[in-house]
Amino acid sequence: MSLTVINPGLQTTVQGRARSGLRHFGVPASGPADALSLSLANKLVSAPADQAGLEITFGGAEFVFNQPMSFAITGAAVETKLSGQGVPSHKTLKANAGDRLTIGPVRAGCRVYLSVSGQLQADEFLGSRSTYLPGGFGGKDGRALKAGDRLDVSEVYQPSELETPRELRPYFNDNTVLQVCEGPDWSELNAACQTVVFENGFQISQRSSRMGVELIPEFDFSPDEARSKASSPVFPGSIQLPPEGRPFVLLSDAQTTGGYPHILQVIRSDRFQLGQLKPGGQVRFVLRTAQDAAERMRIRYKAYSEWIDAPVI
Amino acid sequence: MKLADRFMVELLGDDCIRISGAAVAELRAVSSNLRNSEDWLAVVDGIEDCVVQFDPVKYLPDEALGLLSGLTEDMLVAGSEELEEPLDLAVSFSQADALDLKDISAALSLSEDEIIQRLVSAELRVDMMGFTPGFAYMSGLDDSMSVPRLKTPRQNVPAGSLGIAGGKCGTYALAGPGGWSIVGRVVSPLFDPERENPFLLKNGQRVRLKRVDVR
Numbered sequence: 388m389s390l391t392v393i394n395p396g397l398q399t400t401v402q403g404r405a406r407s408g409l410r411h412f413g414v415p416a417s418g419p420a421d422a423l424s425l426s427l428a429n430k431l432v433s434a435p436a437d438q439a440g441l442e443i444t445f446g447g448a449e450f451v452f453n454q455p456m457s458f459a460i461t462g463a464a465v466e467t468k469l470s471g472q473g474v475p476s477h478k479t480l481k482a483n484a485g486d487r488l489t490i491g492p493v494r495a496g497c498r499v500y501l502s503v504s505g506q507l508q509a510d511e512f513l514g515s516r517s518t519y520l521p522g523g524f525g526g527k528d529g530r531a532l533k534a535g536d537r538l539d540v541s542e543v544y545q546p547s548e549l550e551t552p553r554e555l556r557p558y559f560n561d562n563t564v565l566q567v568c569e570g571p572d573w574s575e576l577n578a579a580c581q582t583v584v585f586e587n588g589f590q591i592s593q594r595s596s597r598m599g600v601e602l603i604p605e606f607d608f609s610p611d612e613a614r615s616k617a618s619s620p621v622f623p624g625s626i627q628l629p630p631e632g633r634p635f636v637l638l639s640d641a642q643t644t645g646g647y648p649h650i651l652q653v654i655r656s657d658r659f660q661l662g663q664l665k666p667g668g669q670v671r672f673v674l675r676t677a678q679d680a681a682e683r684m685r686i687r688y689k690a691y692s693e694w695i696d697a698p699v700i
Numbered sequence: 701m702k703l704a705d706r707f708m709v710e711l712l713g714d715d716c717i718r719i720s721g722a723a724v725a726e727l728r729a730v731s732s733n734l735r736n737s738e739d740w741l742a743v744v745d746g747i748e749d750c751v752v753q754f755d756p757v758k759y760l761p762d763e764a765l766g767l768l769s770g771l772t773e774d775m776l777v778a779g780s781e782e783l784e785e786p787l788d789l790a791v792s793f794s795q796a797d798a799l800d801l802k803d804i805s806a807a808l809s810l811s812e813d814e815i816i817q818r819l820v821s822a823e824l825r826v827d828m829m830g831f832t833p834g835f836a837y838m839s840g841l842d843d844s845m846s847v848p849r850l851k852t853p854r855q856n857v858p859a860g861s862l863g864i865a866g867g868k869c870g871t872y873a874l875a876g877p878g879g880w881s882i883v884g885r886v887v888s889p890l891f892d893p894e895r896e897n898p899f900l901l902k903n904g905q906r907v908r909l910k911r912v913d914v915r
Binding site for chain 1 (some may be wrong): 710711712713714715716718731732735741743744745746747748749750751753756757760761825828829830832833834835837873874875876877893898899901903904
């Protein structure tokens, strides 16, 4: 069983479980930039939440199913057609042999997720099939998919036909509110800067990848030159402030340590949204305490775990 | 004595705790011991600190903070002795492996042999693993060996490459992009996915370089 890539769009990679347990050796997490959307797609094909699927950046991709299998689409808002017929996101769908899946350009959000009812065959490296492009490992030969690639799918099964409950469908509109906690270097910003960060919105620049997203415009920031910061651990969700003053939000493929001031940290329950930040979109920050943030995560986790077994958020 | 008496232990966001403010060797012992516990999602060392990530569904931030702060001093012992034993790394300085040795020699006005001599006589220590997967960032190089990063980073540095930049020395366990000047190649396998610890080097490890000739 397999599917063939006709057009991968700007960047399509295999993403599944995050790499864990090796971060102290410099191995990034990888995995889906929006883990919640992959969890939801996997649920619709009765797969574990972290099973490997395809992450399609900006949509605009096309595939052919070489054998019958079920699949599901989640993530950014797109129009999808199966051999010319419009099909919805957030629903278990069935493809026949030869069916062509056409995913339109994203209307809102940044990444579309495609899960199939079987094991997508991809390179397992350090405990995960997720692609890490800078290191060239995981996924399909450690690279983004190309037209003509055939992805083998083993152990194809018949999933139950499901639809994501409305209230659990994340809604992406390119005008994102990110809840944050203060980072360890927050106090390096003067009071005026601290105010500006929350009063002004930011725009997502074109400098955006699975490693991180740059925000503009830069703001006037004068770090204490005397204090050179030794590299310190950073994680997906960390927001660093390089000297040019454009905040840089780290995503799944982010390096494990960084030397720029770490000013803010996106709270755990909002991190899935980072994968949907599209260049040109707007971002606004709202400050939360750690306790409040953790309670929000618990509420979200509880809501999703009633639908998905061990959801990855 | 409790961890919080010896170190600064503070929340970082809603799912991390940063430990800092004591001798780095002690921090390394703590992080190595914390890694053996199943309570934490990740325990990552920085140059001067260590950050522990927890699952906020399992622990509320204050609970995790209390748990870590209250750990006792046995966290400080054990685990540090093996790091003190220097690990010998066999390095080839052949022309094919030492991609930038000639340029470094010109830039530092030192002969290639002098540069190699300073490398093999250095008492190195891994300050941090990171930057790229398996990259070991080491201090202990002679002050005379400071060079800036390459103006144009390489797209693909061969696995095992030994680089220098900014007065530090580093090894690339995996092939990948990199901007350090390459002065040799570590012949000892820095990475083996079959090993329990796939990466040979770790934070705090003492390292000596040994010259070998590879045909």
